[in-house]
C-alpha cells in the first residue's frame with residue numbers, strides 16, 4: 290500500500306534548481322527507510338523563490354516545503370515531513386501561502402496542482418468540461434461566449450479574440466487551420482511554458498474548442514526549440530489525447546475531426562511574430578509577411594488560419610465552462626479577466642502571478658515581488674519584455690491593463706546598479722540581431738541606433754546625436770513593418786527620458802522627447818503615456 294503521495298515539480302525552473310536530484314534523494318531515502326511513497330512530478334505553482342517546492346498530501350491538505358535541496362532530504366524524513374510536520378523549510382498548506390492565496394488562478398488553476406500528463410487527473414480537476422459544453426452549445430454560441438467574455442489576445446497585441454474567431458469562422462475557404470503561437474521569445478516571460486509543462490491538456494482543450502468554433506480540422510503548436518521540457522509534456526499529452534479519443538477523426542464522439550501536431554522553431558525571436566511564424570511552419574526562413582491578407586482569412590498554406598497565443602487558448606476552456614460573465618467580471622475597463630504576470634530580473638520573489646487585469650505595477654513588484662533580490666533600492670522596471678518601456682519607482686502606481694501599458698506580462702526589476710544607457714543600447718542591439726531584415730527602418734535603423742547611443746555615451750556630439758536618435762526612433766516607430774522595429778524605440782526613449790544621467794545628459798536635454806510614447810503597430814501594441 291502506498292502511504293504517502295509527494296509532489297515534486299518537473300517544470301524547467303524547478304528542475305534547473307535541482308528538483309530531479311531532490312526527487313531521486315527522496316526516493317532513495319524512502320527506500321532505505323522502507324517507506325512506501327508515490328512521487329507525482331507536477332508542474333510548478335510558479336513561486337520560484339521556493340523551488341524546488343515539495344508538497345506532501347496529508348489529511349490537512351498539501352503541505353509545502355521549500356526550497357528543498359537534496360542535502361535537506363534526510364532531515365525532512367527525520368522531522369516526519371510525510372505527515373506534514375514542522376521543519377525549517379515548512380511553508381504550510383500550499384494553497385494558504387499568501388503569495389498564492391491572494392492570486393486569482395483561472396487559467397493556472399491546475400498548474401502545480403495536477404500531474405500534467407495524467408488525463409485522469411486533468412478530468413478530475415475540471416478538465417474537458419469546457420469542450421463538453423462547447424459541443425452542446427455549437428460553434429456560433431461558443432464564439433459569442435468568447436466575444437462576450439472580453440478576452441483579448443495574451444500574445445501582446447491585445448486583439449479581441451472573439452472577433453478573430455468570428456472572422457476565421459466566416460471565411461469560406463477550407464481546410465482551415467488553428468495555430469498556437471508558443472514561441473515565447475520575450476526575455477523574462479514563462480507563462481506559456483508553464484501552461485505547456487504544467488497543464489498541457491488545457492492548451493489542447495482550448496485549441497480543440499477553437500477548431501470546432503471556426504471549422505478547422507488541423508492544428509499546429511509552434512514551439513520554440515529552447516523548451517525541451519514543454520515539448521516532452523506536449524508530446525505525451527497529445528499522444529494520450531489521441532488514444533482516449535480527445536483528438537483524431539471523431540473527437541469525443543462529436544463527429545468532428547481535429548488533428549494536432551507540434552512544429553519546432555529554430556531560435557529566432559521574429560518567428561514569434563505571427564506571419565514570420567507561418568513562414569517558418571511552411572519551411573521557410575522566418576520573414577514577416579505584409580498584411581493584408583489577415584491570417585484569419587488567408588495564411589497557412591494560403592488557407593484561413595486562426596492564430597492565438599498559448600495563454601489565450603488555455604483561457605478559453607474556463608470561459609466556456611463557467612460562461613462569459615464569470616470571466617468578464619474580473620478585470621478593469623476594456624481589459625477583462627485575469628492575466629499571468631511574470632516577474633523576473635532582480636525581484637526578491639520572482640514567479641508567475643495570475644491576477645485580474647488592472648492590478649498596479651507596485652502591487653506586483655512589492656506586494657508579490659518583495660522588492661529587489663539584492664535589497665538595494667529599486668531603480669527601474671521594464672514592462673512588456675524586451676520591447677517594453679522602463680518605469681521609475683515613482684511611476685509604479687500605474688494600473689496594468691491594455692490601455693495603460695503593454696499587456697505582455699513580462700515584468701523585469703532592476704536595482705540601482707543598473708546602467709540604463711547600456712539597457713537602451715541593448716534594446717537597439719537586440720533589434721539589430723533579431724531583425725528579419727525585411728524593412729529598412731528596422732534593419733538599418735537598429736544598427737545606426739546602436740552607434741548613436743554609443744556616440745552619446747562616449748560624449749561624441751551628444752546633443753546633436755540625441756536629436757538624430759529621436760528622429761530615428763520616429764522613423765522606426767512609424768516606418769517599420771512589424772512591432773520589432775516599431776516598439777524598439779519604447780525602451781530606448783523611456784530610458785533616455787527617465788534616466789538621462791546614465792547617458793551623461795541633463796534632464797533638460799531630454800525634454801524634447803515628449804510626454805507621449807504611444808505606439809500601436811500591426812502585430813503588437815504598447816501604449817504608454819508618460820506622465
Ligand SMILES: Cc1cc2nc3c(=O)[nH]c(=O)nc-3n(C[C@H](O)[C@H](O)[C@H](O)COP(=O)(O)O)c2cc1C
Nearest residue numbers: 442443444470472473474561562563597598601772
Ligand atoms: C517581434 C514580435 C514577436 C512576437 N512574439 C510573440 C510570441 O513569442 N508569442 C506570441 O504569442 N505572440 C507573439 N507576438 C504577437 C503575434 O504576432 C500575434 O499577435 C499573437 O500570436 C496573436 O495571438 P493572441 O491574439 O492570442 O495574442 C509577437 C509579435 C512581434 C511583432
Ligand code: SF4
Nearest residue numbers: 725727728731771774
Ligand atoms: S520591423 Fe524588423 S523584424 Fe519587423 S518586418 Fe521590419 S525588418 Fe522585419
